[in-house]
Amino acid sequence: PETYLVRRIDSFIQRLREVSYSQSKVKSVERQAALLEEEVNAQRRSLDQIDHLQKLPKSYQKALLEVCRRHTFRERYMSTCEKLQRELTRMVEDENKLRRGFAARYGCHLPVDLVPGIGSMVPGASVEVPDFDSLLPLFEATEVDDNKNLPDARAAASTSGSILMTESQLGQSGLQEASANIGKTSGDFELDHPE
Numbered sequence: 001p002e003t004y005l006v007r008r009i010d011s012f013i014q015r016l017r018e019v020s021y022s023q024s025k026v027k028s029v030e031r032q033a034a035l036l037e038e039e040v041n042a043q044r045r046s047l048d049q050i051d052h053l054q055k056l057p058k059s060y061q062k063a064l065l066e067v068c069r070r071h072t073f074r075e076r077y078m079s080t081c082e083k084l085q086r087e088l089t090r091m092v093e094d095e096n097k098l099r100r101g102f103a104a105r106y107g108c109h110l111p112v113d114l115v116p117g118i119g120s121m122v123p124g125a126s127v128e129v130p131d132f133d134s135l136l137p138l139f140e141a142t143e144v145d146d147n148k149n150l151p152d153a154r155a156a157a158s159t160s161g162s163i164l165m166t167e168s169q170l171g172q173s174g175l176q177e178a179s180a181n182i183g184k185t186s187g188d189f190e191l192d193h194p195e
Contacts, residue, residue, distance in 0.1 A: 067136050074133050081129045088125045095122045 099121055107119060 064139075068139075070133050070136060071138075078129065081127050085127045088127070092122045092124055 103119060110118070112119070
């Protein structure tokens with residue numbers, strides 16, 4: 001019985017060792033899986049940056065067209081506000097002219113407090129337009145075309161601090177080089193809404 005008990009104890013200890021070893025292997029696999037997942041995420045971010053590079057020239061071109069569109073809207077907006085200001089001024093002048101005529105013909109015969117407010121005039125009105133889009137660059141819409149007369153992306157990069165590449169520079173070799181250097185330039189691309 002004592003020998004049997006010793007064998008059982010030794011077997012139990014051996015099983016504990018096997019369990020401990022298995023647990024150690026599982027933890028090692030979990031660490032490796034975490035490292036692989038981090039590497040996959042890094043590669044995915046790099047691919048996202050390459051996608052930005054591919055779409056950057058067209059996005060830059062569309063941005064120039066958007067600037068032209070906003071300038072056109074601003075001109076229409078300001079023109080409408082000016083017309084509204086003139087219309088309000090005309091309405092106030094016409095109304096006050098009628099009120100002065102009433103006061104001269106009839107109001108002067110009435111007690112001052114008979115009809116409260118009957119002698120009041122319409123106050124002048126002003127349309128206040130807050131400044132907006134004043135920082136946008138100025139150029140004519142005819143200078144921007146979908147296929148030509150596109151302002152140099154490199155020039156824009158020198159002023160904005162971002163890396164801009166033209167479509168001809170984004171060939172296969174360019175993409176490979178961008179992929180190799182993506183870690184160095186990833187901080188320069190923050191396009192939240194790529195087209």
